[in-house]
Amino acid sequence: MRHLWLATLALVVSACGRTQQHEAAGDVVDSVLPMDVMLTRFRQDLPRSTELHGGLDSRDSLVARVIAALKASDTLALGRLAVNRSEWAWLYFPTNVLARPPYELPPALAWFRLQEANRQGVLRALRELGGHRLDYRGYQCDAEPTVEDANRIWTGCIVTLARDGPTAAPIRLFSAILEREGRFLVLSYANDF
Numbered sequence: 001m002r003h004l005w006l007a008t009l010a011l012v013v014s015a016c017g018r019t020q021q022h023e024a025a026g027d028v029v030d031s032v033l034p035m036d037v038m039l040t041r042f043r044q045d046l047p048r049s050t051e052l053h054g055g056l057d058s059r060d061s062l063v064a065r066v067i068a069a070l071k072a073s074d075t076l077a078l079g080r081l082a083v084n085r086s087e088w089a090w091l092y093f094p095t096n097v098l099a100r101p102p103y104e105l106p107p108a109l110a111w112f113r114l115q116e117a118n119r120q121g122v123l124r125a126l127r128e129l130g131g132h133r134l135d136y137r138g139y140q141c142d143a144e145p146t147v148e149d150a151n152r153i154w155t156g157c158i159v160t161l162a163r164d165g166p167t168a169a170p171i172r173l174f175s176a177i178l179e180r181e182g183r184f185l186v187l188s189y190a191n192d193f
Contacts, residue, residue, distance in 0.1 A: 035104050042089055042107035049090040054080055055183030062184045063139050063159060066173060073130035078122050082186040083178055085111060091180060092187070095149035114188060121189030125173060128193045135162035145179065152179040153187060 033041075056062045062081065069077035083092060088111060098105040142156035154177040162168040176187035 035099055038106050039089070039094060046086040046089055049086040052083070052087055052091070052178070052180050052183040052185050055185045057182060059141070059154065059177060059184050062177060062186065064136065066186065067134055067136045067159070067161070070125055070129045071134050073126055075122060075126065082118060082189065092151060092178060095151060118189040121174065121191045124193035125189065125191055129163060132163050135168065137161065137168045141177070150180055154179060
């Protein structure tokens with residue numbers, strides 16, 4: 001066991017030495033970069049977004065479309081109803097609390113975490129609701145959104161659905177909707193499943 005610990009320590013020390021050599025050669029470790037540099041690098045091959053493309057003109061229509069996509073088990077439609085990487089990088093993240101001190105989370109890491117939560121949320125919702133007869137009874141979100149510059153983030157949304165029968169239940173199908181200039185898209189598909 002002691003040899004395994006020493007081998008691991010040697011590997012870590014060796015990796016640290018290589019990192020210092022790379023930094024001396026001009027490579028930079030992202031974790032120490034200012035936010036504007038990290039954001040510029042993250043946006044590097046993305047088209048500049050100035051609006052929510054494909055966003056719907058009301059929360060009501062967005063929620064109805066999400067439920068229709070779940071009924072049809074349509075993962076492509078669910079993806080189109082969510083904020084894409086370019087919209088997130090140009091319109092959402094720069095004004096979000098995670099981009100500012102004391103957090104200053106690297107954009108690539110924040111995007112990865114959101115995408116992973118969205119992927120898991122969509123898969124779980126499809127497993128529970130996909131292909132079922134869903135009777136949509138309505139929804140309700142928190143009375144006031146969180147406002148970040150031109151963005152309004154609606155949270156606390158609960159959808160009332162009956163699945164394959166008359167009994168309806170409140171369900172959190174997503175955890176956030178992004179509204180910007182009268183357009184709406186799902187920001188996070190994290191849910192109760």
